[in-house]
Each structure stands twice: as structure tokens, then as C-alpha cells.
Amino acid sequence: MIRQSQSFLSQLYAFLDFICIEIAFLFSWWLKFQSGWIAFESTLPFKHYLLWSVMYGVICIFFGYSINFYQAKRKKGFSYEIARLVQIHVISLLLLLSVLFVFKEVHVSRSYLILFLVNGLLLTSFYRYVLKTTLRRLREKGYNKQFVLILGAGSLGQRFARNLQLHPDLGFEIVGFLDDADIDDVDLQWNRKKVLGKIDELEDIIERLIIDEVIIALPLEAHNKYGKIVNVCEKAGVKTLIIPDFFDYLPSRPYFDNFAGMPLINVRDIPLDEFRNRFFKRLFDITFSLAAIVVTLPVMALVAAAIKLTSPGPIIFKQERVGLNRRKFMMYKFRTMKVMPEGMSDTQWTVENDPRRTKLGAFLRRTSLDELPQFFNVLFGHMSVVGPRPERPFFVEQFKEEVPKYMVKHHIRPGITGWAQSNGLRGDTSIEERIRHDLYYIENWSFLLDIKIIWKTIVNGFVNKNAY
Structure with missing residues (x-):
């Protein structure tokens, strides 16, 4: 077995990151100034660029250590490493530019710095991918293993063990279980010899066997044993991880918060709870909605005129919807139906061949042109360009009793389009499936995801066959 120290691997x-940075420097120098492919001569000698490349490498390594990038990442995916690498290199380049400005090195080629950044990222990503793939294959063959002891042979411990066995590439081997229940009473789907003893025998087991991590998968009623277990593990230098017995209630990526000096588990990780994310999303919404209003203004004028000429009643239809934090607002649409008698409640779904629709309204709904005025809702702050679609209060009250986690969608602003809509869940489609997509969007929001949804909405077209 290959059991190298973690500090050595870090x-x-x-x-290796530093070496890749310097190789990228040499390649970028040759490409920019020596290859002849780019007609450009350096106004600074080679040694100046070499000095700054070394400084850039030092900044990268220092910043990497400061964000714990060089800690063990056995449990992390390759996408995590790529995201961190981009963060490290971009910030390091900005820091280098600040240093160049201070030292008045104004003649450094900007295009060379871009080449250097891109080549450094590509080379570092490539070697890390090769290394991570090689390590995964070695672990699948039984090398570089880490040994896990699970405290609790009940359903929680067995579920964790089954999941772990599905990922042999992570290189974890289950040594066994400890449980205070009688072996004959444990409904174990594994070999019963895997139950090595009682919880009180933990210290002896750790001394006799090679254990890298202890996983506590005990029920809540065993909470009083946690303190002793953690003390035994820390005394032996063994890592301790706890699977909470209530983890079914947690999201896929729970995180710890701090309130009044006490650690709290946040049961719903919402990226848009962060002010920075909300600020940039709102800035994008204002910019995008203004541009959309300007571009579609002639179309909206034509639609408004057509509505006025083809049916009596107002051009804009205002309907109460439930938005951010369950606050109600009036959502704007071009009117697509005949004016309802005063006092008649609007608690019906639109159905195929609905007699309430106007002839023009059927076309507007199918092409989504009736939703163009919602860009004004975005501008006023009622809605976002991308988010879960808002619903009428009557149906919100109905769905919150029938659809699990339905109300979670109101943690963020509703949108004109969303992850569900861009995946074809528009109009008369499953509410449960739409909520699953909305929850995914809420917990995995990013600016790039918003761009992807807008792009998919445009590419898939605005025609909605389910819009009645």
C-alpha cells in the first residue's frame, strides 16, 4: 500500500504547480516573442519576465495555501479543483498587475500576460487531471487506501457503507462496524463478522487495527456517547466524522452557519442569500430587462395595438402572484382573454380550447409574447429574469399542502423563465417535477447557470405547445 504523508503530498x-507555471511562462514567451507567429518584439529583457513569472508562481502557491487548496481532496471532484485553479490564477494575476503598477513596469505585454494565464491554467489542469485519474485507478486496484471504521451498524451506517462501496475510486475500505446492539439483533446485509464489537471497545480497536477515519452513524438517542468517542479518536490521532441521524432533512450540500456564537446547520443552502450574489444578479436583471424592453418595444407596440383593435378591454392584464418571501405583487401580461365579469374569481386553470381566450390571445400565449410586459416587473424588482415561475395565491395555498417543499421556491425572486421552463416544463406539466427543478436551481444557482437557462430558452424557442 502507498501510504504517503499528507504534508508531503501537499x-x-x-x-508541481510552481513548475507548471514556469513551463507555461517559457512556452508563452516563445509563443509571443520567438515563434514568429505573433509579430511582436519585447521591449523588456527576458530576465524581467522571468522575475515576474517567479513572483506570480509564489503568489499562486501562497494564495493556494491560504484557501486550503493543498489539503487532501480525495473526496472532492475534479470540477472543484478546476474552479479553485481558475480562482487562484485570476486573483494572482490581478495581484501581479498591482505589483507591476507599483513598480511602474508599464511596458509588460498585456497579451503576453493573457497567454501566460491561459497556458498556466491549461497545463496545471492537465497534469492534475492525469494525476487524479492515475490515483483513482490505483485506488480501484487496492493501492493508496484509507481505512474506515463505522460506529453504528443500523440503517444509517449500512446506508453509508453501501454508498461508499459504489465509489471504489475514492480508495476507502470499510474495516468494520462497532455497535452496542447484539449481533443477532442487527439486520446486517453484510458479513456479520464485520461487527467487530461494542462502542466501548473503540480505543482497543484503534490500537489493534489501522484506522484512518471513524464515521459516527449512531441514532440520536446515542448522542451522549459522542463526547467520549471524539476524545478517544483525537487521543489516537484519528479523524472523526459524524453523519447526523436527521440527514434526510438536509440538502445535498448543507453548510454550517454561526449565530450568537453557536454553530448552526443551515438546512437549505441558498447561494442567493449572500449579498454579493444578490447584488450581481439584480444588476444583471436591471441591465438585461432594460435592453429587452428597448429591443422588444416595437413588438410590444404592435401587440398592444392588435389587442386594442381585436377585443374590448384593457391592453395589460394584471394578476396577483406570490413572489419573494411570500410577498404578493401584481404581475403584468398582455391580455389574452375576454374581460371577466366583476367579482368572478380567477381560480381556474386555462385548458385547451378555453372559451375565455381571444383569437389573438391564443397566438400570444403559444408564442410567449404575452409575457413581454414582465420585463417591467423585473425592472421594478418584483421578479428576476431567471427564477421559479410565480403562482396565484389560491394555488399556492393548495400546492403547499399537496407538493412537498413547494414553498421553498419563494426564498428567491420568481422569474420570467427558469430551470424547469428551459427543460420543457411549461404550461400544463407536472407541478412536482417543476418544483424538483426549482429546488435544484435554488441550491445550485450561479451566474453561469442563469446564462445557460437564458440560452436554452432562446435556442429551444418561445413557442409553448402546452400553453393554453
């Missing part, structure tokens, strides 16, 4: 990763 130093090795940092050293």
Missing part, C-alpha cells in the same frame, strides 16, 4: 502538489 508540498508535492505545490511544487
Whole structure:
């Protein structure tokens, strides 16, 4: 077995990152100034660029250590490493530019710096991918293993063990279970010899066997044993991880918060709870909605005129919807139906061949042109360009009793389009499926995801066959 010290691996990763940065520097120098492919002569000698490349490498390594990038990432996916690498290199380049400004190195080629950044990222990503793939294959063959002891042979512990066995590439091997229940009483789907003893025998087991991590998968009633277990593990230098017995209530990526000096588990990780994310999303909404209003203004004028000429009643239809934090607002649409008698409640779904629709309204609904005025809702702050679709209060009250986690969608602003709509869940489609997509969007929001949804909405077209 390959059992190298983690500090050595961290130093090795940092050293290889630095080497890749310097190789990228040499390649970028040759490409920019020596290859002849780019007609450009350097106004600074080679040694100046070499000095700044070394400084850039040092900044990268220092920043990497400061954000714990060189800690063990056995449990992390490759996408995590790529995201961190981009963050490290971009911020390091900005820091280098600040240093260049201070030292008045104004003649450094900007295009060379871009080449350097891109080549450094590509080279570092490539070697890390090769290394991570190689390590995964070695672990699948039984090398570089880490040994896990699970405290609790009940359903929680067995579920964790089954999941772990589905990922042999992570290189974890289950040594066994400890449980205070009688072996004959444990409904174990594994070999019963895997139950090595009682919880009180933990210290002896750790001394006799090689254990890297202890997983506590005990029921809540065993909470009083946690303190002793953690003390035994820390005394032996063994890592301890706890699977909460209520983890079914947690999201896929729970995180710890701090309130009044006490750690709290946040049961719903919402990226848009962060002010920075909300600020940039709102800035994008204002910019995009203004541009959309300007571009579609002639179309909206034509639609308004057509509505006025083809049916009596107002051009804009205002309907109460439930939005952010369950607050109600009036959503704007072009009117597509005949004016309802005063006092008649609007608690019906639109159905195929609905007699309430006007002839023009059927076309507007099918092409989604009736939703263009919602860009004004975005501008006023009632809605976002991308988000879960808002619903009428009557149906919100109905769905919150029938559809699990339905009300979670109101943690963020509703949108004109969303992850559900861009995946074809528009109009007369499953509410449960739409909520699953909305929850995914809420918990995995990013600016790039918003761009992807807008792009999919445009590419898939605005024609909605389910819009009645």
C-alpha cells in the first residue's frame, strides 16, 4: 500500500504547480516573442519576465495555501479543483498587475500576460487531471487506501457503507462496524463478522487495527456517547466524522452557519442569500430587462395595438402572484382573454380550447409574447429574469399542502423563465417535477447557470405547445 504523508503530498502538489507555471511562462514567451507567429518584439529583457513569472508562481502557491487548496481532496471532484485553479490564477494575476503598477513596469505585454494565464491554467489542469485519474485507478486496484471504521451498524451506517462501496475510486475500505446492539439483533446485509464489537471497545480497536477515519452513524438517542468517542479518536490521532441521524432533512450540500456564537446547520443552502450574489444578479436583471424592453418595444407596440383593435378591454392584464418571501405583487401580461365579469374569481386553470381566450390571445400565449410586459416587473424588482415561475395565491395555498417543499421556491425572486421552463416544463406539466427543478436551481444557482437557462430558452424557442 502507498501510504504517503499528507504534508508531503501537499508540498508535492505545490511544487508541481510552481513548475507548471514556469513551463507555461517559457512556452508563452516563445509563443509571443520567438515563434514568429505573433509579430511582436519585447521591449523588456527576458530576465524581467522571468522575475515576474517567479513572483506570480509564489503568489499562486501562497494564495493556494491560504484557501486550503493543498489539503487532501480525495473526496472532492475534479470540477472543484478546476474552479479553485481558475480562482487562484485570476486573483494572482490581478495581484501581479498591482505589483507591476507599483513598480511602474508599464511596458509588460498585456497579451503576453493573457497567454501566460491561459497556458498556466491549461497545463496545471492537465497534469492534475492525469494525476487524479492515475490515483483513482490505483485506488480501484487496492493501492493508496484509507481505512474506515463505522460506529453504528443500523440503517444509517449500512446506508453509508453501501454508498461508499459504489465509489471504489475514492480508495476507502470499510474495516468494520462497532455497535452496542447484539449481533443477532442487527439486520446486517453484510458479513456479520464485520461487527467487530461494542462502542466501548473503540480505543482497543484503534490500537489493534489501522484506522484512518471513524464515521459516527449512531441514532440520536446515542448522542451522549459522542463526547467520549471524539476524545478517544483525537487521543489516537484519528479523524472523526459524524453523519447526523436527521440527514434526510438536509440538502445535498448543507453548510454550517454561526449565530450568537453557536454553530448552526443551515438546512437549505441558498447561494442567493449572500449579498454579493444578490447584488450581481439584480444588476444583471436591471441591465438585461432594460435592453429587452428597448429591443422588444416595437413588438410590444404592435401587440398592444392588435389587442386594442381585436377585443374590448384593457391592453395589460394584471394578476396577483406570490413572489419573494411570500410577498404578493401584481404581475403584468398582455391580455389574452375576454374581460371577466366583476367579482368572478380567477381560480381556474386555462385548458385547451378555453372559451375565455381571444383569437389573438391564443397566438400570444403559444408564442410567449404575452409575457413581454414582465420585463417591467423585473425592472421594478418584483421578479428576476431567471427564477421559479410565480403562482396565484389560491394555488399556492393548495400546492403547499399537496407538493412537498413547494414553498421553498419563494426564498428567491420568481422569474420570467427558469430551470424547469428551459427543460420543457411549461404550461400544463407536472407541478412536482417543476418544483424538483426549482429546488435544484435554488441550491445550485450561479451566474453561469442563469446564462445557460437564458440560452436554452432562446435556442429551444418561445413557442409553448402546452400553453393554453
